[in-house]
Amino acid sequence: MKRNGAGLASICILATMVLVMLSSTGCLYFGGENALREMCPYDLSFGSEFSETGDYTDEKRLEIESIVHDETGGREKDLFTYFRLDANGLYDNGLLEITRESRRLDITTDGELLKKVHHLILISLSDYNRLTGKDLSLEPGEALIWTTYGAYEEDTYTVKGCRTLNVRGALENIPFKLSSSDTPVAVDVVAVPDWKEYSQEISAYAETLLEDLWIAIPGIYCSFNMPGVSLNDQYEYENKIVETCRSMFRTEGYDRFGFITISSYSANRADFFTTYGALFFLGIVLSIVFIAAAALIIYYKQLSEGYEDQSRFGIMQKVGMTPDEIKRAVNSQVLTVFFAPLFLAGIHLAFAFPFVEKILRILGVQNMPLLIAASILCFLAFGLFYIYVFRATARAYYSIVSDGGGN
Known part of the structure; x- marks a missing residue:
């Protein structure tokens, strides 16, 4: 996995885009009522x-x-x-x-x-x-x-x-x-x-x-x-x-x-939620597309590398490596590199936060606590999805490399 940095970079970029889009458009939409009351007391x-x-x-x-x-x-x-x-x-x-x-x-x-x-x-x-x-x-x-x-x-x-x-x-x-x-x-x-x-x-x-x-x-x-x-x-x-x-x-x-x-x-509310509701919907749709792209990159990256590593694990099994040791090695390798894009995406989100906050202020939403909560919630939700994909791809990777002993 370490040999394929381009794939990990692509995953990191897609993850950052998902986090920024969902946190910002979600804050716009769900912070709409408070923003409206500040605009129209x-x-x-x-x-x-x-x-x-x-x-x-x-x-x-x-x-x-x-x-x-x-x-x-x-x-x-x-x-x-x-x-x-x-x-x-x-x-x-x-x-x-x-x-x-x-x-x-x-x-x-x-x-x-x-x-x-x-x-x-x-x-x-x-x-x-x-x-x-x-x-x-x-x-x-x-x-x-x-x-x-x-x-x-x-x-x-x-x-x-x-x-x-x-x-x-x-x-x-x-x-x-x-x-x-x-x-x-x-x-x-x-x-x-x-x-x-x-x-x-x-x-x-x-x-x-x-x-x-x-x-x-x-x-x-x-x-x-x-x-x-x-x-x-x-x-x-x-x-x-x-x-x-x-x-x-x-x-x-x-x-x-x-x-x-x-x-x-009443007039501002109709305009507000028409515009920001559309942005929120667009953010959800694009996030689904980027999440699907990231999942496919992760999955097929694991499969291709599994087949590359199959012969190496086959040799290690022949010299006495047990299935449990293979599983621990796979988990350690996959866990370390697999979660690097998620960690870096979180760092990118933190650095992008001041810019996102200024853009939202221009759009009429000045709710820093909500934006912080939305960013954390989106990161946790994306992290859960990431863990699910990790478990699925790790099983596929383990299944491939563990068959190497029969070759």
Whole structure:
């Protein structure tokens, strides 16, 4: 067996391919629900944008809540609306600079640049108090901040081209859940008492700088869940809500009304499992093909080498080697070399693990424990199959070489 390194290398490559494919696609599929909930923390979330910042009033916010309540027949739960502005930029010592590249900043961005990127979420202090039941107060030009990276240590927070905000403290928590699309980078949630004015400053600066308002858009955001409602019904409700909002606000003369973002659990779930279910199926099919190829290589390699070694074992039997000694020699030889490809495949899987983990993160699954468990489980399952093939081929090899004594 030691003479045929090419065969062992082929087995090692096939085993590595099986382990990588099954562990990665299995993690994608079975980690789908958690990934979806990180991507869509609510059954439906959307942000609505109007043409005039002055139109962001509590009346408009309550209109949206009324539409949701009417279209779902009161089946919505945890419904809340709030004013919000999102913008990405490069952060350095309390200064956030919105850049033309901001719209393309995501998990695929260069690592060094990604460390400097912050995602600003500007909210109204009155909304924060309303949603959390607190009674905090600030003067215009002051702010409270919550971050994903610990305590904010600067005394001020400035969006380049806008007023400097004096930081008066930290928010204990935030009244909404962040989605995974918000958190590839550091997030700064900034609450201000004069949200309309400050969001207008940021939008005006971004529009002047980039000639495109869609880089920093103020909006009314709405989120809610629909427990006990089937995914198909959720999808129908969501379509009705979107169409009713468009129809109502355009009727009122808002020609620019649109949706900044729509995050639908039911729609994303269908797309998610269609895509990743197909990848998992493809991974299983290709793994079966590669496993069959590895088994055939192993089996016929053993047979061919058995016939090569038959005469040698025949000579040893004639000089007094017993069948038990032959069996021990066969097991020792086969066991040592036969399991080398499996051992090396495990090493290859370990070295490939960081790359697989990064690819899965790009695809939306950020579940390291699940990937580790899937890799270990796949290795153990493949190891059991490998042992079965080993026992079968070892018996065939022993049967061939033990007949050498009769020649």
